[in-house]
Amino acid sequence: MKKVEGEIREIKDETHDVKTFRLKPEGSIDFTPGQYCLVSIAESEEHKGVRKPFTYASSPTKGYVELTIKKIGEFTTALHDLSVGDRLVLDGPRGESLNFDEDVKEDVVFLAGGSGITPFISAIRYAIDKELENHMTLIFSNRTKDDIIYKKELENVNKRSGFKVVNTLTDEWPKDWEGETGLLDEEMVERHVDSLDEKLWYICGPPPMIDAMEDLLLGKDVPEERLRYENWMIPGKGD
Numbered sequence: 492m493k494k495v496e497g498e499i500r501e502i503k504d505e506t507h508d509v510k511t512f513r514l515k516p517e518g519s520i521d522f523t524p525g526q527y528c529l530v531s532i533a534e535s536e537e538h539k540g541v542r543k544p545f546t547y548a549s550s551p552t553k554g555y556v557e558l559t560i561k562k563i564g565e566f567t568t569a570l571h572d573l574s575v576g577d578r579l580v581l582d583g584p585r586g587e588s589l590n591f592d593e594d595v596k597e598d599v600v601f602l603a604g605g606s607g608i609t610p611f612i613s614a615i616r617y618a619i620d621k622e623l624e625n626h627m628t629l630i631f632s633n634r635t636k637d638d639i640i641y642k643k644e645l646e647n648v649n650k651r652s653g654f655k656v657v658n659t660l661t662d663e664w665p666k667d668w669e670g671e672t673g674l675l676d677e678e679m680v681e682r683h684v685d686s687l688d689e690k691l692w693y694i695c696g697p698p699p700m701i702d703a704m705e706d707l708l709l710g711k712d713v714p715e716e717r718l719r720y721e722n723w724m725i726p727g728k729g730d
């Protein structure tokens with residue numbers, strides 16, 4: 492694990508409250524999809540000593556690093572106020588609960604809530620770059636259509652053979668919405684995934700979603716060792 496500084500080269504608005512920052516790191520970052528780093532703002536007096544966890548959203552096959560960040564409180568607001576040319580310090584890579592790499596041979600299912608998509612977009616981008624043979628299903632839950640991060644990219648992923656992307660909207664949806672609606676539940680999962688016990692399951696989202704999915708999958712005889720999840724709301728996690 493090491494600290495690597497990187498200059499922000501590009502900032503992309505993903506949704507009304509989510510931005511992606513593309514950085515050119517000064518040095519290599521040898522991360523695995525699913526891992527995260529502790530981010531601080533270089534040379535910031537106001538946020539000196541503040542470091543918060545964010546997942547590498549890009550694929551390690553690229554020469555840049557992307558972080559996709561939802562504006563939630565003080566630090567993420569400060570990050571959203573940064574400009575191209577500003578610098579971040581990334582301390583990592585950290586974490587292993589959501590790691591995916593080419594040693595994983597099973598077909599996988601990613602269950603993501605909101606910004607919990609970041610570890611899985613890294614894995615999907617990596618799998619495409621490496622032409623891996625795993626089948627990948629993503630079920631992505633958001634409040635509204637406007638909250639869907641990487642919407643266009645995921646539509647294209649869904650068209651690729653071996654990939655399936657299912658969106659569900661929980662709060663409101665347009666009249667012509669063709670995806671799922673409502674919270675993820677047993678019927679929805681079974682509509683899109685067969686042989687549940689043969690898949691490797693990755694879950695990232697708010698705690699109630701993780702708990703509900705864990706109960707559901709264990710109840711369907713998915714062995715516990717096939718469940719991988721990360722709870723981003725655990726206080727102090729990543730410190």
Ligand SMILES: Cc1cc2nc3c(=O)[nH]c(=O)nc-3n(C[C@H](O)[C@H](O)[C@H](O)COP(=O)(O)OP(=O)(O)OC[C@H]3O[C@@H](n4cnc5c(N)ncnc54)[C@H](O)[C@@H]3O)c2cc1C
Nearest residue numbers: 527543544545546559560561563564565566567606609723
């Ligand atoms: C391992 C790990 C990886 C993460 N990766 C990403 C990522 O790739 N992209 C991303 O946008 N975020 C990610 N997060 C969450 C991110 O770290 C927090 O959103 C961030 O630390 C909030 O800092 P803040 O100072 O802006 O808000 P705070 O002042 O810390 O929080 C403001 C308010 O938001 C609530 N809150 C804090 N975090 C969350 C959350 N995750 N979900 C819902 N409410 C929250 C707090 O309870 C508080 O009420 C990750 C978290 C972990 C643990």
